[in-house]
Amino acid sequence: MRIRSWNDEWATPTVGRVTSALLAVLAGLGLGLSLIIAIGAQNAYVLRQGLRREHIGVVIAICAVSDLVLIALGVAGLGFLVDGAPWLLVAIRFAGAAFLLVYAVLAARRAIRPADTLRAADGGTARLAAVAGTAVALTWLNPHVYLDTVVLLGSVASTHGDDRWWFGAGAGLGSILWFTALGLGARLLAPVFARRVAWRILDGTIAVVMAGIAASLVAGAFTR
Numbered sequence: 195m196r197i198r199s200w201n202d203e204w205a206t207p208t209v210g211r212v213t214s215a216l217l218a219v220l221a222g223l224g225l226g227l228s229l230i231i232a233i234g235a236q237n238a239y240v241l242r243q244g245l246r247r248e249h250i251g252v253v254i255a256i257c258a259v260s261d262l263v264l265i266a267l268g269v270a271g272l273g274f275l276v277d278g279a280p281w282l283l284v285a286i287r288f289a290g291a292a293f294l295l296v297y298a299v300l301a302a303r304r305a306i307r308p309a310d311t312l313r314a315a316d317g318g319t320a321r322l323a324a325v326a327g328t329a330v331a332l333t334w335l336n337p338h339v340y341l342d343t344v345v346l347l348g349s350v351a352s353t354h355g356d357d358r359w360w361f362g363a364g365a366g367l368g369s370i371l372w373f374t375a376l377g378l379g380a381r382l383l384a385p386v387f388a389r390r391v392a393w394r395i396l397d398g399t400i401a402v403v404m405a406g407i408a409a410s411l412v413a414g415a416f417t418r
Contacts, residue, residue: 218357222364225350229342230261230372235294235407236332236339238400240373244380245387245396249325254377256329261343261369268348269362287411290335294408297328301401305394337411 230237236257243253333339347365351358386392 215357215360218354218360219364219367221354222347222351222361222366223368224364225347226265226365226368227372229346230369234338235297235336235404236329237376238403239328239332240376241380242396242400243325243329244377245383246320247381248320249322250377250380252322252326253329254373256326257333257373258370260330260333261339261373262366264339264343265347265362265365265369268344268346269351269358271348271352272344284415286335286337286340287415290337291408291411293331293335294404294411297332298401298405298408301397301404305398305401308390308394308397 240250240253240257244250343365347362351361351365354361387396
């Protein structure tokens with residue numbers, strides 16, 4: 195009697211197996227998009243860089259790859275590390291709040307005193323290191339990203355059993371699609387942002403959003 199191995203099962207997948215994997219991918223895609231499509235510091239930054247066309251490819255790559263890494267950690271079952279180290283999230287909260295407040299002040303200053311030459315398609319006026327560093331900070335200094343990806347997505351992925359990596363793949367695909375669409379699609383709004391008042395409204399909104407998130411991070415540290 196021949197015993198089927200794990201490799202045999204995947205070498206000749208059944209209809210049921212393919213259907214199960216596809217459903218897991220779709221579930222991951224749906225949950226991933228529902229968590230990421232929201233007005234937040236990271237999305238606001240991607241939108242702004244997309245409008246200015248400043249190293250937007252690098253920004254998209256940093257945000258998407260960061261999500262892929264965090265989702266993989268969650269699917270691998272490392273969510274317990276976040277739950278077991280509350281002091282780490284507290285430290286990230288205050289570091290993230292400080293960074294967001296600084297960025298909010300800069301955005302508010304741009305809203306009050308916009309640059310004379312600011313246009314949606316300026317592109318390349320900011321240094322790559324500064325743009326990339328801001329994208330990294332807005333991603334990794336946000337404690338909510340760990341709760342959403344490592345803990346929440348990881349927990350839901352575990353309910354899919356052997357299909358948990360397909361679930362993770364769907365969630366990762368959602369991140370790639372969203373950041374790409376947001377960053378590259380922003381150029382469609384270029385005619386609107388040819389006017390200085392549009393930039394003032396955007397930067398004012400970004401300042402309010404980031405200041406609000408910073409305040410919520412600090413408040414959250416004292417209500418837990």
